[in-house]
Amino acid sequence: MRRESAGSDEACRSPPSRRPAGDGRGVGGFYEAIMAMMIVTSGVVMLTCSFTFLAIDSGEGSDLHDAGEGIMSSVLENRTISPEDRMVDQRQLDRADWTSVRGDWTGGMAVFLTYPDGSSRMLYQDEGGSGKERCAISEPINIVEHGGVVIAGLLTVWVWP
């Protein structure tokens, strides 16, 4: 009889509590959730910051970018190629000395024109350099064609180390 009574007490016992020892008021779980939320939020913020700073590192100010800017300036300031500001003479492009515009740059470079209809024309390409990273600089220009026709175009310089 007594044994039955003990068994009955055991059967009626509530399942083991997950509450930490000493957490009499049952607030430990709540603070664990807050801590977990803080850690997850910190992770999200760090991830956002990482993406932001990765986007900032676009290469501007790098040696490659400076080289591209330098070559673009040389092309636009070369009065054989560009008799006026941002005005390229189509007839002079084939006669231009493209090696003179590269300055001290020893890597590879390519210069090409893109026309409003989407077509493009390669003006110069030097396959020097073996680096995989590339940098492109483009500038709006006018192109003087035969018969006094002036069209808009995009001059693009590619450089790679």
Add this chain to the structure above:
Amino acid sequence: MRRDKRALAGILDALIFLAIASLVAVSLLSACGHPSRSDDAVGERVDAAHAVLLRSTVLDAQGNSMTVEEAFKLGTLGPDVYENNVTMVLDLLLPGMEWRWSVERGADTWTYGDQEVPTGEVYCSLIRAPLDDAELIYRLDAWYL
């Protein structure tokens, strides 16, 4: 009662933490929304594209070429004739940007591209040309998507 206070303090701490974290994330993203493009460089690019557009030539009815700027000054052709040319040129010269180009001549205004300029960061290039007793105003607005 004591337990309620601790719970409320925890919620308050969490809210403060979330608010600070949100402010930091939003301020970083807004400050660096277009990190690779400085305002001056983009402004110069828009000015250059506008100048290039105005210097490009179109053909009149007699087959004579004249610059876009001259064509609007003379008013020899209907403005619809230039629409295709203007669209192709500005789409090429301003990649990744939306634009609106308008020409104001007295009471007349012709607009190309998007009709609505959004609020926010918009780059504007304004070129004024004297025309007899009036003024011709070319205005190019460009913005990133």
